[in-house]
Amino acid sequence: MNLKNIQKCTSLLNHSLHIFSSTSNTMIRKLTSYSLPPNSTNSKFAISNSNLKQALLEMAFQGTEMKFEGYDLLLNECVSQKGLIEGQRVQAHMIKTQYLPPVYLRNRLIVFYTKCECLEDARMVFDEIPERNVVSWTAMISGYSRRGYASEALVLFVEMLKSGIEPNEFTFATVLTSCSGVSGLLHGRQIHSHIIKLSFDAHVYVGSSLLDLYAKTGWIHEARVVFDGLPERDVVSCTAIISGYAQLGFDEEALKLFCQLQEEGMISNYVTYASVLTAISGLAAYEHGRQVHSHVLRFQLPSYAVLQNSLIDMYSKCGNLTYSRRIFDNMSERTVITWNTMLVGYSKHGRGQDAVKVFELMREENKVLPDKVTFLALLSACSHGGMENRGLEFFDEMVRGKTGVEPDIGHYGTVVDLLGRAGQIEKAFKFVKDMPFEPTGAIWGSLLGACSVHQNVDIGQYVGSQLLIIEPENAGNYVVLSNLLASAGRWNEVRVVRDMMMEKAITKEPGKSWIELDKTIHTFHADDRSHPQKEEVAEKVREMSVKVREAGYVPNLSCVLYDVDEEQKGKMLLGHSEKLALAFALMCTPQKRPIRVMKNLRICVDCHNFAKFVSKIYEREIYLRDKSRYHHIVDGVCSCGNYW
């Protein structure tokens, strides 16, 4: 567009200021301020391959009279290209040529503005529609909901009902996404009955949205009922229910359903794979993970960052950091989650140096800014990797406002962990007392753990008493505290703590371990009597126990929290689920093959020690993943350095 046209366009737009009153003054002022066309080579339309659209746009800029079809085409293009300036010009053109757009075009304008993240402008258009129809309302509700303005969306939905416009399947599918949290469930239920009343409950999109809402608020059973009741299923509804299970930690159910639906012919998309990979990561079901990856490669799905990120996470949680890093290195566009996932991977594997290197790479590239999670992962990597000073330096940078991320309670917690792990109990204790937040159960808990490892009974006793006030229901706290007191011979206090525990009838989350064999998950509970091969497993454990004792293993009886005699304690230790899983793995896998055992809680000291002996005697590499990190045990030595 030449200079003459630019001038013409500008003066025409300036004219519009006083001519039209149908659009509010602020809007006109805003639009006229955009009246200078951008350099046409920079314009998104300049690279658009449609000559027609280009011609139309230039006509519009020059003030040529336009009709419905022209505006329609242009706005459509503006929406898909997210061309904010171009779209504003199109609206400016309507104003200046006194064109009064029908509802249809005004709805297009709402969509255009919401897609360009200009919600206020969208609302202005919405407010000025003389006869709003169901599409106008839905478009505006969708705009609010997409941008995270849930309550605005709900308010508008209620206004819509009051105004007498009846919602349809589009409206319901949209408005349900604005219901989340506890109050969301309440609204969701009300909307659900409305849906049934108006007979939209058989609609797939509505159903997907509805079941997703139930899943997100924790009502997975209701979600499943909605899913099973759908007359037809599509990828999205299937993904929603799989993801629902995975998000709530029902990993086995998620994976099972995925396999079942796949057999029934479901064609997955990248969201489905990302969702099921979350479950696979939780289970560390390596064989399933590899299979999903090969599916992704075979079907040549485009390299969506979301999918790549979940693959990185899957490999890291299945113990194969090399593959994680390979995918990471091959990515052309990394998001902050990509970097975080890689950092978390190194952190969980105790590879602090590598984590710091990745973080430095992130800073050098300077394409993506670190966020809260980045620093959480970085600090925890320093902590697990024994890099106390490096961690403190990073934290100091945060406190001095040099990182763009303000430290929150979570970051303070990792510093407590860092100091405690390094044996600086007093410093850690002072840090907790001086920090600008009220200490949480997690923070006292990590400090208590450190006191226990480094045998600081005095601070430990104080920390423990604080912890029992905040988290009286957490059995683990009682166990650690009573063991610490026992190790110092303070038997009376041990008795008090144990009595408190019994009195409050605290139930510990049942420990379980599992392994994957030929894509089947075998789960073991302590003293398992349910596994079909329980006899052989028990026999194998006895055999292992004899062999490791010969090699110098001594049972650590303090890991038993029940008040029974020593012989009984020894027997109970051998019933721990990770030992059963280990035994089963030795029985069922060929010699020399690495063993991968997963545990839902933190591994106990005795089992850790036991596994080290097993790795040496049976010549097996053992990958042991517990709740907080990875233990890679080779020839009797663990990557965690005996501290976790």
Next chain:
DNA sequence: GGCTCCTTAC
């Protein structure tokens, strides 16, 4: 013309 599912940390 306006719909649904999405990866990291606790």
